[in-house]
Amino acid sequence: MKKIKSPQELEIFRREIVSKRDPHKPCIAICAGTGCLALQSDKIIDSFKEEIQKQGLQEKVDLRETGCPGFCEKGPIVVIYPEEITYLRVKMEDVSEIIAKSVTGQEIIERLVYADPASGNKVIKDSEITFYKKQKRFLIGNNILIDPRNIEDYFALNGYSALSKVLFQMSPEKVIEEIIKSKLRGRGGGGFPTGWKWDATRKAVGNPKYVICNADEGDPGAFMDRALLEGNPHSVLEGMIIGAYAIGSEHGYIYVRNEYPLAVENATIAIEKARELGLLGEKILGSSFSFDIKINRGGGAFVCGESSALFASIEGRPGEPRAKYVHATDRGLYDKPTNLNNVETWANVPLIINKGADWYQSIGTENSKGTKIFSLVGKINNTGLVEVPMGITLREIVFEIGGGIPKGRKFKAVQTGGPSGGCIPEQFLDMPVDFDELSKIGSMMGSGGMIVMDDRNCVVDVAKYFLNFLEEESCGKCTPCREGVLQMRLILDRITEGNGKEEDLDTLEWMGRAIIDGSLCALGGSAPNPVLSTIRYFREEYEAHIKDKKCPAGVCKALINYSIDAEACTGCGVCARICPTKAATGEKKQVHAIDLEKCIKCGACFESCKLDAIKVA
Secondary structure, eight states, X not given: OOOOOSHHHHHHHHHHHHHTOOTTSOXXXXXXXXXXXXXXXXXXXXXXXXXXXXXXXXXXXXXXXXXXXXXXXXXXXXXXXXXXXXXXXXXXXXXXXXXXXXXXXXXXXXXXXXXXXXXXOEEOSGGGSHHHHTOOOTTXXXXXXXXXXXXXXXXXXXXXXXXXXXXXXXXXXXXHHHHHHHTOBOTTTXXXXXXXXXXXXXXXXXXXXXXXXXXXXXXXTOOHHHHHHHHOHHHHHHHHHHHHXXXXXXXXXXXXXXXXXXXXXXXXXXXXXXXXTTSSBSSGGGSSOOBEEEEEEOOSOGGGGSHHHHHHHHXXXXXXXXXXXXXXXXXXXXXXXXXXXXXXXXXXXXXXXXXXXXXXXXXXOSSSBSEEEEEEEESOSSOEEEEEETTOBHHIIIIIISOOOGGGOOEEEEEESGGGSEEEEGGGTTSBOSHHHHHHTTOOOTTSEEEEEETTSOHHHHHHHXXXXXXXXXXXXXXXXXXXXXXXXXXXHHHHTTOOOTTHHHHXXXXXXXXXXXXXXXXXXXXXXXXXXXXXXXHHHHHIIIIIOOOTTSOOGGGOOEEEOTTTOOOOOHHHHHOTTSOEXXXXXXXXXXXXXXXXXXXXXXXXXXXXXEEEO
């Protein structure tokens, strides 16, 4: 490929790509994101390649290895174009049948398509699947259309047209005005207005200026940034280049966590291809603007997602935060003006430039515009990535998109905002989801993690889990976080072991407020949120642990005992076969029993009994 040296050459290149593509030619798109690769989609891809070659279809059928389309619960996912036939949970043994019936033939394989849970009707196109119906997939919707290692796929979807527009039709000031007008807020957790941050960095005294993409996504259960960077890296690069032009930066970094090897690999290839075409480097597209991007792998610490700790890590120092009275826009990386946004924020930028700030403002609530990607996990039927308009309710996300709670269990809470977020109870299910509303009830948007809990989740245990995580991830620089989180966790240990005191709740609340007020960075400043929100909304559950020495959810081992209901037990023997210590015993078709001296309270019998004969007391 030769370098593109003008906007005219860019459009000629795009038209050449589109003209070479036959819209009627069959194309098999297969998810090759991390989630589907874990389900052996790489072997399915190899099987498709072998079958296509075996039947001599190389010139008649295209094969596209794509990023994650979001419906992780049903992976591996295969979509056949142009009919848009969506097949779910595809296995290697399905490959030859798919080629024969749905690629070279006109037949639908019904066992592989989505069945609507309400009506039982078979659904062929992904746009008709319940999981997708209420979503607005402006960002992740293109994942299934793009091979992230093929820049031509991005060009075919009008890629880099926003960059061409800003370089040759807009001044840097005009670009910033458009981003401010759009009311785009940072998707990394803080929700700070993106345009104002760009403006402050541009006006700051000092050079060089730096532009950084924060892809150090460390929240348990969160994988939004990973999916975008793996599946559509050029959307992130294009957003960064536009931001750099607006700010006046020539140097950019993508700081990505080391546990994301596929994201690193795909982003590296994307940077090389963009550089080869003249979209990165000296005099981009023949303009006077120069900018390049390097990838920096994270140090493996959760705290490095915090801006100043991230800067320290790039500089080769320990990832420790500094006081926030020094703004990154004035003195960030190497003490120079720096603009930091996360993956999702950068990916929104080309969309805003192409469609306009007015269009973007039409989506969402008054102070939270556009869409937000959430990773929907936990006790939910449809796990995966959901991209929804700001202002949608939690009920719509959990019960309509997510399909509700498995096995008909009762919804208990949803934890938003990662380990520093809060647990939101049922009474707020009809609350609109945006930055401000979540903050009002003691939670936060965060980067977009959303963990659903049912009545078998113990909120005290959940709060203890997140404190354990944050205790381990604390850099230890400031006393409130280093010592305070530890002491809160020790109190929760006592409560879950049956040694809690009534005054512990007042102590936890006092300590939580002190840690929030005294911590150096946002990790410590938000660490008490899971504890404070669960005490606020589930105080009776804490009191049951302390006063009654019972765990209502049947989770805390020191406070529970398992028994078998004689009337419900049929003697099927499942509990006896699965018990690791042989505590569950009984004759076939006779009522079984549990030896409490042998029982280690692992819960295996409880989870495996389909008759609900195992009781927790």
